[in-house]
Amino acid sequence: MRISINKSSIKGEVFAPPSKSYTHRAITLAALSKESIIRRPLISADTLATIRASEMFGASIEREEENLIIHGVNGKPHVPEDVIDAANSGTTLRFMTAVASLTDGITVLTGDSSLRTRPNGPLLEVLNRLGVKACSTRGNERAPLVVKGGLEGTKVNIDGSISSQFISALLITCPLTENNTTLSITGRLKSKPYVEVTIEMLELAGVKIHTDDNDNIRFIIPGKQKYDLKEYTIPGDFSSASYLLAAAAMTDKSEITVKNLFPSKQGDKVIIETLKQMGADIAWDRETGIVVVRGGKRLKAITFDAGATPDLVPTVAVLASVAEGTSRIENAEHVRYKETDRLCALATELPKFGVRLKEERDSLTITGGKLQGADVHGWHDHRIVMALAMAGMMAGNTTIDTTEAVSISYPDFFKDMCNLGAKMENISEK
Numbered sequence: 219m220r221i222s223i224n225k226s227s228i229k230g231e232v233f234a235p236p237s238k239s240y241t242h243r244a245i246t247l248a249a250l251s252k253e254s255i256i257r258r259p260l261i262s263a264d265t266l267a268t269i270r271a272s273e274m275f276g277a278s279i280e281r282e283e284e285n286l287i288i289h290g291v292n293g294k295p296h297v298p299e300d301v302i303d304a305a306n307s308g309t310t311l312r313f314m315t316a317v318a319s320l321t322d323g324i325t326v327l328t329g330d331s332s333l334r335t336r337p338n339g340p341l342l343e344v345l346n347r348l349g350v351k352a353c354s355t356r357g358n359e360r361a362p363l364v365v366k367g368g369l370e371g372t373k374v375n376i377d378g379s380i381s382s383q384f385i386s387a388l389l390i391t392c393p394l395t396e397n398n399t400t401l402s403i404t405g406r407l408k409s410k411p412y413v414e415v416t417i418e419m420l421e422l423a424g425v426k427i428h429t430d431d432n433d434n435i436r437f438i439i440p441g442k443q444k445y446d447l448k449e450y451t452i453p454g455d456f457s458s459a460s461y462l463l464a465a466a467a468m469t470d471k472s473e474i475t476v477k478n479l480f481p482s483k484q485g486d487k488v489i490i491e492t493l494k495q496m497g498a499d500i501a502w503d504r505e506t507g508i509v510v511v512r513g514g515k516r517l518k519a520i521t522f523d524a525g526a527t528p529d530l531v532p533t534v535a536v537l538a539s540v541a542e543g544t545s546r547i548e549n550a551e552h553v554r555y556k557e558t559d560r561l562c563a564l565a566t567e568l569p570k571f572g573v574r575l576k577e578e579r580d581s582l583t584i585t586g587g588k589l590q591g592a593d594v595h596g597w598h599d600h601r602i603v604m605a606l607a608m609a610g611m612m613a614g615n616t617t618i619d620t621t622e623a624v625s626i627s628y629p630d631f632f633k634d635m636c637n638l639g640a641k642m643e644n645i646s647e648k
């Protein structure tokens with residue numbers, strides 16, 4: 219789909235969509251429990267991939283109004299009857315590869331053309347050291363992946379510099395093995411808050427992990443544990459909310475109230491601090507979960523370390539494009555391993571608006587200025603599309619293609635933006 223965007227401001231109230239990361243974990247843990255109810259999950263293309271995969275491992279999942287009722291496999295996933303298609307979702311592929319290692323047979327996992335370019339090397343390597351036979355059909359660490367179950371606990375090291383999802387996947391599955399596992403992280407752990415979200419959810423499901431957080435992080439995972447998630451309400455998503463908050467902060471005469479943003483382990487809540495640091499008028503009431511942003515303030519350049527929060531990079535890059543001065547987004551190499559190489563996507567699209575930008579292996583240097591209208595490519599990537607839509611609101615006279623990608627994490631993005639008054643219109647189905 220191609221969308222046209224004109225200069226606009228936004229006003230009104232909006233409810234932040236439910237967290238994608240919490241929803242993936244809640245479904246996966248519920249599928250490994252006996253009976254659970256998940257309240258207000260995110261229903262999006264990525265979380266539907268996790269639902270389908272969990273069903274293929276034997277869970278039964280019903281939608282009842284806003285909730286999911288899950289009858290899980292009580293720690294023993296079945297051998298799937300068919301290939302698991304994780305579609306566009308890295309989280310689904312990595313979590314389900316680990317779940318496959320708990321079965322008594324062979325599982326094949328694949329995904330769309332984007333997912334089949336994403337790396338899985340450290341996860342495959344560690345699974346093989348934990349008694350599993352796991353490989354890529356093409357021998358290049360990319361899906362399709364083949365996994366023969368047989369997970370056993372022992373002491374292993376894993377590289378944390380590519381994706382935290384490998385570590386989350388092992389933290390979810392190792393408690394179900396007979397023996398204890400010690401998982402030591404080598405390299406600089408990226409996206410650490412997502413591991414904290416995993417551990418929070420494991421604890422809620424009754425599973426214990428001991429963390430030894432010295433120079434190198436080490437997880438001690440006792441075996442023979444059981445999942446029992448019971449009931450969980452999914453919190454709002456700060457990554458999805460970042461587009462709303464940033465769009466309001468950037469545009470004159472905007473004033474929005476975003477609800478459902480309570481404190482949680484999500485690293486992307488730093489978007490609020492980041493906007494404050496850039497000079498935005500933003501206030502967060504943690505008790506009520508309400509964030510109020512007023513536009514019209516001149517934003518200032520910043521230095522942003524993306525190590526813990528890669529998903530904020532497209533949002534921050536667009537903010538930097540209109541801020542006064544030169545911003546740097548650093549420690550961002552892992553942002554290249556997402557649905558697209560997002561540093562390359564931003565470095566290709568933002569200059570079309572007239573932005574001055576320098577791309578290096580792990581950073582972007584962006585000098586802010588006035589944006590001019592442009593026809594830009596959304597790269598079939600939800601976060602690139604939503605970030606470019608914000609830029610379009612400043613530039614006016616802009617079109618973006620592949621906008622259907624928002625279905626991955628925020629299916630109502632354009633609907634919510636239009637309800638708030640943004641001038642965004644679907645102009646072509648192609």
Ligand SMILES: O=C(O)C1=C[C@@H](OP(=O)(O)O)[C@@H](O)[C@H](O)C1
Pocket residue numbers: 238239240242309380381382383386408409412528529552
């Ligand atoms: O575990 C998760 O829910 C996620 C972890 C992050 O990925 P990496 O750990 O690969 O950086 C993040 O980018 C992704 O959107 C969601």
Ligand SMILES: C=C(OP(=O)(O)O)C(=O)O
Pocket residue numbers: 264306307308309310529556557601627
């Ligand atoms: C990278 C993302 O998700 P995943 O890794 O699950 O595809 C994302 O949502 O930006």
